[in-house]
Every structure is written in structure tokens, then in C-alpha cells.
Amino acid sequence: MGICGTGMASLAGILKDKGYLITGSDRNVYPPMSHFLERLSIKVSEGYGPENLASGPDLVIVGNVITRHNPEAIELSRLKIPYLSFPQALSRFALKGKKSIVICGTHGKTTTSSVAAWILDQAGMDPLFMIGGIPAGFDSSFRLGKGPYCVVEGDEYDTAFFDKGPKFLHYSPMIVILTSVEFDHADIYRDLDHVKESFGRLMDIIPADGLLIANADDPAVMDQAAKAGCRVITYGLSENALFRAQDISYSDKGTKALILKGDEPYLNIVTPLYGRHNISNMLSTAALSSYLDIPRQNLAGALSTFKGVKRRQEKIGEAGGILVLDDFAHHPTAVRETVRGVKERFKGRRLVAVFEPRSNSSRRSIFQKRYAASFDKADMILIPEPALMEKIPPEERFSSKGLVADLTQNGKDAFYFETTDKLLEGLLKKSEKGDVVLFMSNGGFDNLQRRFYEGLKDRD
Numbered sequence: 001m002g003i004c005g006t007g008m009a010s011l012a013g014i015l016k017d018k019g020y021l022i023t024g025s026d027r028n029v030y031p032p033m034s035h036f037l038e039r040l041s042i043k044v045s046e047g048y049g050p051e052n053l054a055s056g057p058d059l060v061i062v063g064n065v066i067t068r069h070n071p072e073a074i075e076l077s078r079l080k081i082p083y084l085s086f087p088q089a090l091s092r093f094a095l096k097g098k099k100s101i102v103i104c105g106t107h108g109k110t111t112t113s114s115v116a117a118w119i120l121d122q123a124g125m126d127p128l129f130m131i132g133g134i135p136a137g138f139d140s141s142f143r144l145g146k147g148p149y150c151v152v153e154g155d156e157y158d159t160a161f162f163d164k165g166p167k168f169l170h171y172s173p174m175i176v177i178l179t180s181v182e183f184d185h186a187d188i189y190r191d192l193d194h195v196k197e198s199f200g201r202l203m204d205i206i207p208a209d210g211l212l213i214a215n216a217d218d219p220a221v222m223d224q225a226a227k228a229g230c231r232v233i234t235y236g237l238s239e240n241a242l243f244r245a246q247d248i249s250y251s252d253k254g255t256k257a258l259i260l261k262g263d264e265p266y267l268n269i270v271t272p273l274y275g276r277h278n279i280s281n282m283l284s285t286a287a288l289s290s291y292l293d294i295p296r297q298n299l300a301g302a303l304s305t306f307k308g309v310k311r312r313q314e315k316i317g318e319a320g321g322i323l324v325l326d327d328f329a330h331h332p333t334a335v336r337e338t339v340r341g342v343k344e345r346f347k348g349r350r351l352v353a354v355f356e357p358r359s360n361s362s363r364r365s366i367f368q369k370r371y372a373a374s375f376d377k378a379d380m381i382l383i384p385e386p387a388l389m390e391k392i393p394p395e396e397r398f399s400s401k402g403l404v405a406d407l408t409q410n411g412k413d414a415f416y417f418e419t420t421d422k423l424l425e426g427l428l429k430k431s432e433k434g435d436v437v438l439f440m441s442n443g444g445f446d447n448l449q450r451r452f453y454e455g456l457k458d459r460d
Contacts, residue, residue, distance in 0.1 A: 001025055001061070001073070005033070006141060007132050007155070009141065012037065012040070015089075024043070028443070053072060056079075057081060061084055062161070062162075064159060085170075094130065098150040101116060101127075101152070102176050103152070103153055104177065106184050109179065110328070111278060112285065113132075116285050118135060119285055119303070120151065123294045123298045125148075127150060132153045154167065154173070175211045175291070176212050177284045178214050179284065182333060184331050212230055212231070213234075215280065235280070235283040235287045237280060250345055254304075255273060266296070269286075269304070273306070275337060313338070313341070320433060320457075322431050328440070330356075330357075330362050335374040335440055336376070343377035352382070354427065356445045357400065358443040362386075364398055372403060381414040382426065386400060400416050437452065
């Protein structure tokens with residue numbers, strides 16, 4: 001139930017590979033996960049209803065998008081069919097007997113998990129992995145590797161309507177990479193201290209002979225690291241990190257940097273990823289590789305051949321001299337760092353940012369003012385009216401019009417649109433040869449990215 005979530009679809013694939021017959025249901029069926037499930041020949045019912053349980057499944061796995069008032073959840077209770085949450089099922093069916101490398105944090109989890117899995121794969125360690133996105137090199141968000149390690153993206157969001165604890169508590173971590181700790185998920189967390197409580201619980205379950213790889217640039221991460229009862233290795237762009245980078249430069253061939261371990265040169269790297277946030281992600285995986293005794297030449301080769309993750313700075317195409325990119329960014333910090341990274345990579349080109357406030361937090365006013373500072377490197381910003389606002393209490397609702405007004409007051413060229421169709425029409429009129437158009441949303445965005453690209457080809 002809720003099969004088109006990135007983690008749920010990956011788990012469905014793992015279970016199918018193990019020989020189980022899988023069916024699923026979801027209300028929002030959109031790429032890339034809809035295509036992913038089609039390739040796996042997993043039947044997906046559009047929408048929720050009691051009839052989806054008529055076949056009498058032996059086990060139901062309940063995604064955290066499902067509320068106790070969902071018609072399928074009500075039918076599930078009536079039929080008394082056994083059920084598990086997504087992380088419970090992942091732990092029971094896939095992670096037993098493995099050494100778990102769990103990548104956690106408010107930002108960077110998917111990219112870091114993907115890079116870590118790729119490094120272990122290229123080093124011949126055949127990891128099991130389960131990632132909340134689709135790494136291009138694997139073209140799959142999961143794999144049942146036979147090696148001793150598993151790489152798991154550990155989400156701090158709640159587990160299910162019957163388990164309000166964070167997902168990562170179910171994964172028995174031996175190694176944790178903690179990228180960042182910020183206030184997010186305003187629908188389930190009260191404030192930053194509440195978020196820190198969850199990560200504090202994570203610190204408690206890392207065994208004494210385990211490892212925490214911590215981002216030294218994030219004070220909240222280091223506060224949590226002080227609570228860990230295991231070895232801690234730090235990384236980051238500041239001088240107080242053990243693994244850090246210098247001589248960072250960008251070109252058409254990718255990002256170059258020198259990784260230092262302490263004060264000594266450790267490795268020169270080239271990666272197709274760009275942006276300081278992604279260099280930070282690379283550093284965490286360098287620390288992991290060092291701990292696992294992966295040869296440096298293997299690490300360098302893996303970083304240079306890593307092809308990125310779908311919906312993370314993903315190139316949709318270029319038409320009429322306009323480059324179209326798609327990204328998952330939605331938190332104010334992620335939006336800011338993504339915009340800055342793209343601007344740094346494509347210096348001299350006008351950057352047009354198209355942002356959909358869609359997550360449970362971004363549709364709330366809690367981040368209203370912070371978003372106004374997230375587009376500092378964008379040359380033009382287009383924002384639609386958020387969908388599903390009726391689910392947010394009126395006094396808590398985010399205002400796209402208000403954000404556009406704030407951006408305009410800051411001297412930005414910003415525009416509001418009532419619908420995605422009107423936004424598409426306006427964007428096709430306003431875009432010019434040489435532009436880089438960056439779409440940011442944690443949802444399908446009404447397939448606007450590809451519709452715009454097709455519109456450019458027709459216009460051209």
C-alpha cells in the first residue's frame with residue numbers, strides 16, 4: 001500500500017526477486033517509479049479501495065503515506081490480514097545477516113547512498129543496497145548483493161500510522177553516515193529539538209564496535225556525534241574535518257578536487273557531480289572507503305564513473321540552446337545549495353529556477369521567509385500555486401504569491417502562476433537560448449519537466 005514511494009517500490013522489487021508475488025496500490029503513480037514497477041511486471045492499482053485486498057494476500061506492507069482512515073487500511077483491519085511497515089519488512093526480508101551501512105540526514109541521503117553503493121560495487125564487494133532513488137549506473141534502486149554489506153538510505157520520517165518512530169531505527173546500523181540535521185517534516189516534528197531527539201535515538205543504537213561518519217560542517221550533526229558511543233570519523237569542507245577537500249574546480253569534464261586526510265593528500269578525484277554539497281557527499285564516502293580498506297585507485301575510479309541519480313541534477317535534454325534539468329530539492333537549504341551548484345557549474349548562462357512547493361513542510365508557512373533567501377543565485381524564478389492545500393490548516397498555509405512578492409522585493413525576476421499549465425505556457429514564452437532551466441520538486445510536478453522539453457523541441 002503506497003507502492004510508488006521510492007523506498008516502497010524498491011522493497012517491492014527486492015521481494016519479487018526473492019520469489020514472492022507482489023501487487024500494489026497508490027494514488028499518485030508517476031515516473032520514475034511507475035516506469036520502474038512496469039519493468040518489474042508488478043501490477044499496480046490506481047487509487048485505494050477495499051477491492052485491492054480481495055485477492056486475500058498473505059502479508060500487507062503499509063507505506064507511511066497510508067493513514068488509519070484510508071479505505072484499504074480499514075479493510076485490512078476488518079480482514080485481519082498480517083501486516084508490516086516498510087522498514088520492518090526491509091529488515092525482516094533483506095537485512096538479516098548483513099552489516100548495515102545506513103546513510104542518514106536531512107539532505108544528501110540519496111546521492112550519498114548511491115555513491116557508497118557504487119564504490120562498494122566497483123570494489124567487487126557486491127553489496128545489497130536499497131536507495132530512495134534510482135542511481136543511473138545501476139538503473140535500479142535496489143539489488144540483492146551477496147556480499148557482507150548492505151547500503152540503506154535511512155529516513156527520519158515516521159514509519160507508519162501505527163509506528164510514529166523514524167524509519168532508520170529498524171535497520172540495526174553498524175556504520176552510519178550522518179550528513180546533516182535540520183528542521184524538516186513539519187507535519188510530524190515540532191521543531192529542531194524534536195528532530196534531534198530522533199537522531200539521538202539513532203546514536204544510541206550504533207554498537208560500540210561500529211562507526212559514525214559525521215559532517216563536521218554541521219553543528220547539529222556534531223552535537224549528535226558527541227553522544228555516540230562508537231568511533232567517530234569527520235568529513236567536511238572546514239579545516240576541523242579529518243577528510244576534507246581543497247583545490248575544487250569545475251569544468252565540462254566534471255568537478256576536480258584534492259581530498260585530504262588530516263594534513264596529508266589522500267586522493268585527487270574527478271566527479272561528474274557539481275556543487276559544494278556534492279563534494280561534501282563525496283568526502284563522506286571517501287571516509288567510508290578508507291575505513292573499509294578499499295584501495296584508493298578503486299575509489300578514484302568509482303567516483304569518476306558514477307553517473308548520478310535520477311531526479312538529482314538530472315539532465316532531461318537540451319533543445320533550442322536551452323538546457324533542462326530536474327532535481328528533487330524541496331527543503332530551503334536543498335533548494336539554495338542546488339541553485340548555487342547549478343549556477344557555479346554553468347557560469348555565464350541565465351539560470352531559470354522553477355519550484356513546486358509540494359512536500360508536507362514546503363506547503364506550510366514554517367519556511368516561507370527562508371525560501372526567499374534560497375534563490376539568491378537564480379536569475380528568474382517561477383512558482384505555481386501548491387496542490388492539495390486543503391489538507392493544510394488555513395493559518396499554516398504557504399503562500400506562493402507571498403514568496404514571489406518577497407523575491408521581487410529582493411530584486412529578483414519572479415513570477416506566480418495559478419496552475420502548472422499556465423506556468424508551462426509562461427515558461428515557454430520567457431525562456432531564451434542559453435538558459436539553464438532547473439525544475440525542483442519532490443513529486444511528479446505534473447510532468448512539467450518533460451512537457452517543457454518537448455515544447456522546446458516543437459518551438460525549435
